[in-house]
Amino acid sequence: MANMSLKKNEMPTQPADVRNTNFSEVALGYTPEQAIDEAKRCLNCKNKPCVGGCPVKIKIPEFIAEVAKGNFEEAYKIITEDSSLPAVCGRVCPQESQCESKCIRGIKGEPVAIGRLERFVADYHNANSKEEIVRPQSNGHKVAVVGSGPSGLACAGFLAKKGYEVTVFEALHVAGGVLVYGIPEFRLPKAIVQKEIDTLKALGVKVETNVVIGRSYTVDELMADNGFEAVFIGSGAGLPKFMNIPGENSNGVYSANEFLTRINLMKAYEDDAITPIYRGKSVVVLGGGNVAMDAARSAKRLGADVKILYRRTEKELPARLEEVHHAKEEGIEFNFLISPIEVLADDKGWVESINCQLMELSEPDESGRAKPVPIEGAIKNIKTDCVIVAIGTSPNPLIKSTTEGLDTQKWGGIIADENTGKTSKDGVYAGGDAVTGAATVILAMGAGKNAAEEIDRVLSAK
Amino acid sequence: MYKIVKKEKLNPTVTLMEIEAPVVARKAEAGQFIILRVCSSGERIPLTIADYDRVKGTVTIIFQVVGATTMLLNDLEEGEYICDFVGPLGRATETEGLKKVAVIGGGVGSAIAYPVAKKLSEQGCEVHSIVGFRNKDLVILEEQFEKVSTKFVKMSDDGSWGEQGLVTNALEKLILDGEKYDRVIAIGPLVMMKFVCMLTKKYEVPTVVSMNPIMIDGTGMCGGCRLTVDGKTLFACVDGPEFDGHKVDFDQAIKRSRFYSDFEAHKREETCNLLKMGEKNNG
Numbered sequence: 001m002a003n004m005s006l007k008k009n010e011m012p013t014q015p016a017d018v019r020n021t022n023f024s025e026v027a028l029g030y031t032p033e034q035a036i037d038e039a040k041r042c043l044n045c046k047n048k049p050c051v052g053g054c055p056v057k058i059k060i061p062e063f064i065a066e067v068a069k070g071n072f073e074e075a076y077k078i079i080t081e082d083s084s085l086p087a088v089c090g091r092v093c094p095q096e097s098q099c100e101s102k103c104i105r106g107i108k109g110e111p112v113a114i115g116r117l118e119r120f121v122a123d124y125h126n127a128n129s130k131e132e133i134v135r136p137q138s139n140g141h142k143v144a145v146v147g148s149g150p151s152g153l154a155c156a157g158f159l160a161k162k163g164y165e166v167t168v169f170e171a172l173h174v175a176g177g178v179l180v181y182g183i184p185e186f187r188l189p190k191a192i193v194q195k196e197i198d199t200l201k202a203l204g205v206k207v208e209t210n211v212v213i214g215r216s217y218t219v220d221e222l223m224a225d226n227g228f229e230a231v232f233i234g235s236g237a238g239l240p241k242f243m244n245i246p247g248e249n250s251n252g253v254y255s256a257n258e259f260l261t262r263i264n265l266m267k268a269y270e271d272d273a274i275t276p277i278y279r280g281k282s283v284v285v286l287g288g289g290n291v292a293m294d295a296a297r298s299a300k301r302l303g304a305d306v307k308i309l310y311r312r313t314e315k316e317l318p319a320r321l322e323e324v325h326h327a328k329e330e331g332i333e334f335n336f337l338i339s340p341i342e343v344l345a346d347d348k349g350w351v352e353s354i355n356c357q358l359m360e361l362s363e364p365d366e367s368g369r370a371k372p373v374p375i376e377g378a379i380k381n382i383k384t385d386c387v388i389v390a391i392g393t394s395p396n397p398l399i400k401s402t403t404e405g406l407d408t409q410k411w412g413g414i415i416a417d418e419n420t421g422k423t424s425k426d427g428v429y430a431g432g433d434a435v436t437g438a439a440t441v442i443l444a445m446g447a448g449k450n451a452a453e454e455i456d457r458v459l460s461a462k
Numbered sequence: 463m464y465k466i467v468k469k470e471k472l473n474p475t476v477t478l479m480e481i482e483a484p485v486v487a488r489k490a491e492a493g494q495f496i497i498l499r500v501c502s503s504g505e506r507i508p509l510t511i512a513d514y515d516r517v518k519g520t521v522t523i524i525f526q527v528v529g530a531t532t533m534l535l536n537d538l539e540e541g542e543y544i545c546d547f548v549g550p551l552g553r554a555t556e557t558e559g560l561k562k563v564a565v566i567g568g569g570v571g572s573a574i575a576y577p578v579a580k581k582l583s584e585q586g587c588e589v590h591s592i593v594g595f596r597n598k599d600l601v602i603l604e605e606q607f608e609k610v611s612t613k614f615v616k617m618s619d620d621g622s623w624g625e626q627g628l629v630t631n632a633l634e635k636l637i638l639d640g641e642k643y644d645r646v647i648a649i650g651p652l653v654m655m656k657f658v659c660m661l662t663k664k665y666e667v668p669t670v671v672s673m674n675p676i677m678i679d680g681t682g683m684c685g686g687c688r689l690t691v692d693g694k695t696l697f698a699c700v701d702g703p704e705f706d707g708h709k710v711d712f713d714q715a716i717k718r719s720r721f722y723s724d725f726e727a728h729k730r731e732e733t734c735n736l737l738k739m740g741e742k743n744n745g
Contacts, residue, residue: 003693089539141738166515171548171681172547173499173506173546173548173677181679181683209546210485210546210547210548211485211548212548212549212681215489215490215549215550215551216485216486216489216548216549216550217485238679238681238682239682239683240683240684240685242685242688242695244695246568248695249688249689249690249714249718251717251718251720254685254686255684255685257683257684257685258678258684258685258686261678261679261683261684262678265678266505266506267503268680272503272506273503274503274504274505274530274531274729274733275678276505276722276725276726276729277506278721278722278725332631348715348717348720349717349718349720396611396681396682396683397682397700398681398682398700444735
């Protein structure tokens, strides 16, 4: 019997005024009863519009049907046929603009909570499965994966299951890429990422941390001297963009990458951490994406009053809906149609305030999008002792500059075929943010998987 | 884990360590740096490569005990291990085509100036080394500099080693005596590098400095090491660490170097107390 409630089952969360003082996970996940009840909202449509909204085409109605029957392990198997990181994607995918945006139930009422169900299934499996991971027989082919973020992990996982000898090279001291240094613990517990990496290791994947490809080894050396027959580059988009406004190098001005890395990777929020973090009292975050939300909510947890400044309106915020919603609940103040023009500092170089240009929306242009334009003379000064710049990142140029024959876009993205990950260089594949610029975990994961399939096709024919 | 194969105290606060890190050693060049983490809860700190041995697979670092991390590092002995050691990072010193260079080293910065002087000397360049310390007790690498320098000028603040005065006094004297340098390479405290650059700008001698700002990843990811060069924001980790000294905004760099000074002073004291407690318990 279908559940005809117009609303999703709410997912239990820590109360807002409690969680904004700790770094534990905000959302607590469905109980089995809640999951079954929510799964029954799915109409199991014949044409499956939700699947069309999923970048990796998870068989959504099929897995939900198993959840409705209480067959959670079966549901897990169905998801993992297409996705290698369900516990991660269930938490960080922008479902409202992907699968859930296409859900028929969303026409009248709320869509089925596909993301929450995916998360439930993955967590249930991780907590209850006693399945031993069997290391596949080696097929003798060696593949190198550069970067241990979502695209690299997906690529490595797929190839390892097919018997490839995969080595993942990671520049930092921990594997996981943006899942570890970027996304905070309260949104994606690091134990979940570690579990994925442990699974890969059990499948035989070697993870070499502290190796910077482009410096420690070049891509050519990996292939010529180290016996790798193919290299997948999933080095992400790690280079922070700045506003290029006066005063931006003042003390107290962070890139979101630096602020979040200090907190997530280096655990600077813990009392006994050796890595320092500057705890501003009145923090201003520039930007409106997920990273801006993560930075703002982290600053709040360090005890600050936090304002987000975004140059468009709430409607255009690129962040996941749930993150915006959580940020508001936690007491983050949003300021729209405002754009910083200058950071002002005291004589010791510490930020004191920020001057901002107020904006208004223009008439919609040909694409139907209204652009923010400055209101002449409307300048606002905001007092602050810490500014976090979260306006985006671009691909790291290190691999491009050290790999001959690897073509890139003008803005630095590696040119790679969308379906196969093939680059201009023989045997070299690429995917994820290194190709697309900053995008989502699920797209990166899909790209890693596509490249792995192509690598398998080419190498198995050898 | 990376093994400490040699430890040597160069002076009361400066220590040399040779670390087993073959992946770093095989590509290391003068001017580049590494990032290390002493223990699993430790911070990442950058240190410039002082020397390397590709055959043995080791990299030499020389550090001054200034904060919590260098204190923990200094507490380790030969045969013990550090948690992480990654590199080589940054760009190598460009020495091609140089015929006559003044290499300036100040304090522990001399440890980084030395491999540059050595590399220049090996390629047949005339090297004038001007090295300064506060006093004779803090002198490091004296013999080494002697070996690779055509001219070696020793300076100290109190006159207890070489001449009394600053490295800038010595450099100006040499320039006024008619020495013509293709380049000055200055490595030391920010204030020293700033004044060297002011001087060489006056005499129009191209000058390169090595910046060692606060950084986390060392691969261009955090932007903590950013500095203004010729009005543009650059990252020391990927664009440097060496820059045209006449274009660096030193005043900003000096302010940025004090970003965490309060925190660091506190951590240093805490770590010091912890280590003392450990000694008591062991003793």
